[in-house]
Amino acid sequence: MPRLMWPVAIGLVCAGASWVVSGMLHFPLIFQWMFLFYVALGTGVFLLLAAPELPLLRPGKAIVGLVAFYLFTSGVFLAGGAILPQFDPAVEQEKINKILKHRRAQFERPHNTEELLKRAQDLSVKANDLMGRVAKLQGSTAPVLAASLGTTLSPIERGKEVYQLYECYNCHKIGGKGGTKKRGPEMGNIGNLLTPQQIIKKILSTKADPYFYAEGFEKEHKKGLMPEKYRELMTEEELSTLAAYLMTLKNPAHVTPKPIFLKDEVQHGFIVYGYVRDESGQPVPNMKVSARPAKDGSHATSAITNKDGYYEAFLHLHNADVGAVIRLSVRNQKKELRADFDPSDKKTKRQATIDFIL
Ligand code: HEC
Known part of the structure; x- marks a missing residue:
């Protein structure tokens, strides 16, 4: 029946267009299906209008x-x-109460960046120490340890709660979970790329006073997608526990983009890259490469080789670290190199290469 064909044909064209356009605009899948549903409803109405009278x-x-x-x-x-x-108002109310509870407990003070950064560093050291101890003692004693700290939540658990309360998951995924398509970077390896101080500075930075952006997200950064409201909303306790929690996300199998510093902060990064091959010269994929500056208290970084056996490890080295020895290890092979660069040069990428044959 040709007069029923028209609504169907137009409906199909609209369905295709809405699917493609909503996909291009990065709408979540459920929205794309919802749009299709609306088109189907509309088509139904026109079909009814065109149908022969009963x-x-x-x-x-x-x-x-x-x-x-x-x-x-x-x-x-x-x-x-x-x-x-x-939608359950009780759930939202509880979230707000949790935010307010901590806020009431410690009366408001304006952010003192210096003090805040120092505290985050202390917390991160403490948290690392605690994680180490917990790992040694096995999971069953963890609650005892947390209780001995006098809180119900450990700093890391509290940081995880903060991450949930402020809904960072709306844009960021951890290990591919949570978050919609490609709104913000994956967080699963953030602990290998940033220090707690850098995470806090990133959260406190604004479009007018930028700090760095995640590689590959320059456009999103320019649009100011990452909200600036946390600067006003978050307390020092929230910022430092959040940073401590994010520092525990150190899975090199998750691809977190590295920071591209916007000021003269090339000084913060040193990249070691190279290839891991076997004796016959074949690339060794999925191999963990660890890198650590040979000085006390430095953060270890690890990277995983891709299918070409290529790896890239990002280390936090400052100007003062020029000439530092970096220890690399793959399986049970160890190598060393010196971080040579010109501290007054703020443009050239600081990097060195080292290959492994297993
Ligand atoms: C509305 C979306 C959105 C929300 C919500 C959001 N972010 Fe982001 N975030 C982004 C985008 C987009 C980028 C990449 C652009 C940039 O670096 O500015 C980013 C970048 C980052 C980076 C740098 C990542 C890297 O690989 O260098 C960190 C760290 C970060 N966000 C933390 C957070 C935390 C913590 C929260 C919650 C308190 C949060 N974000 C909430 C969109 C968001």
């Missing part, structure tokens, strides 16, 4: 039909409401 019903039959239709649609809506998750 023979007139007798009044009795018409009323029964109407009531049956009403009962059916009401049933569908009620069942949908019962099955689908609904």
Whole structure:
């Protein structure tokens, strides 16, 4: 029937267009399906308009039909409401209460960046120490340790809670989980790329006073996608525990983009790169390469080789670290190199290469 063809044809074109456009705009999948559903509804309306007239019903039959239709649609809506998750004000209220609880506990002070950064450093050292001890003692003693600190939550658990409360997951994924498509960078390896201080500075930075952006996210950075509101909203306790929690995300298998510093902060980064091959010259993929500056208290970094056996490890070295010895290890092979660079040169990438044959 040609006059029913038109609504179907137009509906199909609209469906395709809405799918492609919503995909290009990075709408979550569920939204894309919802748009399709709306197009289908609209097509249905036009189909009904174009459909041939039905023979007139007798009044009795018409009323029964109407009531049956009403009962059916009401049933569908009620069942949908019962099955689908609904907005629950109690959940939101609890989130707000949790935020306020910590805020009331420690009265508000303006951010003192210096002090804040120092505290974050202390916390991170403490947290690392604690993690080490917990790992040694096995999981069962963890609650005891947390209790001995006099809090119900360890700093890291608290940081995780802060991450949830401020809904960072709306844009960031951890190990591919949470977050919509490509709004913000993956966080699963952030602990290998940044220091707690740098994480805090990033959260406190604004479009007018930028600090760094994640590689590959220059456009998003220029648009100011990462909200600036945390600067006003977060307390020092929240910032430092959040940073301590993010520092525990150190899985080199997750691809977190490295920071591109916008000021004269090339000084913070030193890249060691190279290839891992076997004796016959074949690339060794998925191999963990660890790198650590040979001085006390320095952070170890690890990287994983790709299918070409290539790795790239990002180390935090400052100007004062010029000439520092960096120890690398792959399986049980160890190598060393010296970080040579010109501290007054703020443009050239600081890097060195070293290959391994296993
Ligand atoms: C509305 C989306 C959005 C939300 C919400 C958001 N971010 Fe971001 N974030 C981004 C985008 C986009 C980037 C990349 C551009 C840039 O670096 O400015 C980014 C970058 C980052 C980076 C740098 C990552 C790297 O690889 O160098 C960190 C760290 C970060 N965000 C932490 C957070 C934390 C912590 C929260 C929650 C308190 C949060 N973000 C909430 C969008 C968001």
